Amino acid sequence: MxxxxxxxxxxxxxxxxxxxxxxxxxxxxxxxxxxxxxxxxxxxxxxxxxxxxxxxxxxxxxxxxxxxxxxxxxxxxxxxxxxxxxxxxxxxxxxxxxxxxxxxAASAVGAVSLIGASQRYATSRGEMLRIALSDGSVVNLNTASRIDVQFTPEARTVFLDGGEVLFDVAKDAKRPFVVVAGETRVRAVGTAFIVRRDSARPVDVMVSEGVVEVSQDRIGQAPVRLSEGMRATVDPMAAKPIEPTSITAEAIEQQLYWRDxxxxxxxxxxxxxxxxxxxxxxxxxxxxxxxxxxxxxxxxxxxxxxxxxxxxxxxxxxxxxxxxxxxxxxxxx
Missing domain, CATH: 3.55.50.30 (Phage tail protein beta-alpha-beta fold)
Known part of the structure; x- marks a missing residue:
């Protein structure tokens, strides 16, 4: 009963x-x-x-x-x-x-310095990892996340295979910082933003500081600019135009409680x-x-x-x- x-x-x-x-x-x-x-x-x-x-x-x-x-x-x-x-x-x-x-929540939390042109980092379920990159940028990996970092003299590229990552990007106008999540690309010079990529949902991008440009390989839409307090979801299966929306600072903070x-x-x-x-x-x-x-x-x-x-x-x-x-x-x- x-x-x-x-x-x-x-x-x-x-x-x-x-x-x-x-x-x-x-x-x-x-x-x-x-x-x-x-x-x-x-x-x-x-x-x-x-x-x-x-x-x-x-x-x-x-x-x-x-x-x-x-x-x-x-x-x-x-x-x-x-x-x-x-x-x-x-x-x-x-x-x-x-x-x-x-x-x-994290059974393993650490900080390491990236040296070299390419490196892979991953967290298992329940783990978190804080990484200081060689350019001065800092990335925080949430649970079950995987990235491949590839730096060259011309560009800084991070491939997000899956999971959720907070990027705090050091400014370098000569070397753009690009996060590639499948067919979604997020380009920044100096800013802080979150990218989440799960197989069962669209790629989610939220900006807590500065400006980023979001684009999708499948559609011909020009890159969409997201400034502080904005988010966008990109569905690679739907191939719809990217439509940014506003998000409160409180909602962003709520999203980032996983750091604690x-x-x-x-x-x-x-x-x-x-x-x-x-x-x-x-x-x-x-x-x-x-x-x-x-x-x-x-x-x-x-x-x-x-x-x-x-x-x-x-x-x-x-x-x-x-x-x-x-x-x-x-x-x-």
Missing amino acids: KKPMTARESSAQIEQQAALWVARLDARALTDEEQCELDQWLAGDSRRMGAYAMACAALARLEMAQDHVEGAGNAPAMALEEKAPVATPRFSRRNMLWMAGSAI GKIAFSDSTLAAAAAEFARYNDERIVIADPELADEAITGLFVANDPQGFAEAVAESLGLVARTEGKTIILSAT
Whole structure:
């Protein structure tokens, strides 16, 4: 017998309330009464802890950026990974799963220097790799990603065989930096952008800084320019014109939480969340009841803890999570 689904706060309402709590904590210390109110609010719905973690991380990133601007030319700003959360509430170890403070998704994270004209790099499932290239550019490989770097005196070319990569390109007007993902080409001089190439979906390009030009070999369309805060998807099978769209800075930051070993969802479906966890883990989350697949999920999770995610979702939505081998099954009974 299925459990009845009761009315719940929307993800947008939870995110708004979480932002208000973080803003209050940033302004001053909470009174004992307010701290008790925050603790009770966090304990009332597991989604709230995830939204609160996202709000803390967003403020920390904003403060880090402000410190960088104010300290330009002086001491270097604190590295993002070393930035402490704005505030740490009192909560149970179970809810710590949502804060992602005790684990990271990457079982191997490193930095190497590329020397030579051609080199291949790859990450396996759940791994991440940071590479400093010989020209001063830096690339970050997400889970299950493969690139082939080929530098010549005339050009800098990176072939993305699959996966997701963040490129922070050093400026060199005489040697353009080109990422080739199948029939898709992304050309930059000095900028930061993300390219994701999966066999089951179009190539996705997002620009967080500067300008890139995106083109597709199959169609005769002139290269499309994408500036900061824009994205484009290129479907090699459809051969449709490339149409850029706008994307918020917050959405780009959410996309890049994987650098910290986390996955962020904002009003995402449970089915999409399960598919995203599959990118990082051998364990698979299976949704037994199809009607549950469209349930909305918001929160910040440890990328290599699908079990913790499933348990938190089950508690929030009134579901049952059980494990059979490497399969985690979510159902209403």
